[in-house]
Amino acid sequence: MRYAKLGNSGLDVSSIGLGCMSYGAPSTGDHSWTLGEESARPFIRQAIEAGINFFDTANAYSGGTSEEILGKALQDYGVRESLVVATKIFGRTRPGPNSLGLSRKAIMTEVDASLRRLGTDYIDLLQIHRWDNRTPIEETLSALDDVVRSGKVRYLGASSMHAWQFSKALYTARIHGLTQFISMQNHYNLLYREEEREMLPLCADQGIGVVPWSPLARGRLARAWDETSARAETDEFGKSLYGSHDQPIIDGVGAVAESQGISRAQVALAWVASRPGVTAPIVGATKEHHLVDALRAIDITLTETEISSLEAHYTPRAIAGFA
Structure with missing residues (x-):
């Protein structure tokens, strides 16, 4: 396993992060395809044994049970101090006002709730899951700075938003002497490359680490165009992200995979991992070969010809994933 600094910070993360949205009680939240605790734990152990030290979840995943499953596993395996535990706040976790967004009240409440579910004293990387149009950014940044200074959080990150919004947050934190963001978790893969226009250049310029979600x-990107899966059939959010114009790109991934004698997933992940500025793609795993593919992908080098063939059929897309 290789490790790299996350942005301009001193924090070392593995070249692959394990995304834990796939783990949670199927009866809670919006994803009926998630794995419960007993089924999820082997994947967490497999990741740790492979050298992955970066684990990503969110307070809203499966009604908070994703955080609970990850926290219990890390406690039982006794490896908490050597790992980077990342979670996110913004989404609604309970009914009523002040249960959504990035107000001071919501941040303070949700950080404490995540700590309880994770069973830990601190969060290594706290990420704002989305931009909150209802709360002044100064209030959000001040509250985030306070949770860092309290010792409950070590570092701050952000997730999908417009580049102008992230730029505003970076600038506002800087001029007020508040804790800076070190990472951006954005939607980036061969089927969605709009981040290359503004967000990725912004992150490169400002020394922000990039940890893309949904790299496959x-x-x-891991299966042929005419194949499907249980998740694909029930993932309503996923259905809104991609369309029929993706087929030539998916077919191209298949062609490169066949020529190299490797899996489609390895091709797609190798492409994302090799992109300038990307630190660690966030990969989900619900089958044993998912992590195997991810680990092999970081050692695959695609030729310029292969990269050109993978990128050739991309056309501009509407903003997807947060707007």
């Missing part, structure tokens, strides 16, 4: 496009 919710599994679409």
Whole structure:
């Protein structure tokens, strides 16, 4: 396993992060395809044994049970101090006002709730899951700075938003002497490359680490165009992200995979991992070969000809994943 600094910070993360949205009680939240605790734990152990030290979840995943499953596993395996535990706040976790967004009240409440579910004293990387149009950014940044200074959080990150919004947050934190963001978790893969226009250049300029979510496009890049999966059939959010114009790109992934004698997933992940500025793609795993593919992908070098063939059929897309 290789490790790299996350952005301009001193924090070392593995070249692959394990995304834990796939783990949670199927009866809670919006994803009926998630794995419960007993089924999820082997994947967490497999990741740790492979050298992955970066684990990503969110307070809203499966009604908070994703955080609970990850936290219990890390406690039982006794490896908490050597790992980077990342979670996110913004989504609604309970009914009523002040249960959504990035107000001071919501941040303070949700950080404490995540700590309880994770069973830990601190969060290594706290990420704002989305931009909150209802709360002044100064209030959000001040509250985030306070949770860092309290010792409950070590570092701050952000997730999908417009580049102008992230730029505003970076600038506002800087001029007020508040804790800076070190990472951006954005939607980026062969089927969605709009981040190359503004967000990725912004992150490169500002020394922000990039940890893309959905590097396999919710599994679409890991299988042939005419194949499907249980998740694909029930993932309503995923259905809104991609369309029929993706087929030539998916077919191209298949052609490179066949020529190299490797899996489609390895091709797609190798492409994302090799992109300038990308630190660690966030990969989900619900089958044993998912992590095997991810680990092999970081050692695959694609030729310029292969990269050109993978990128040739991309056309501009509407903003997807957060707007």
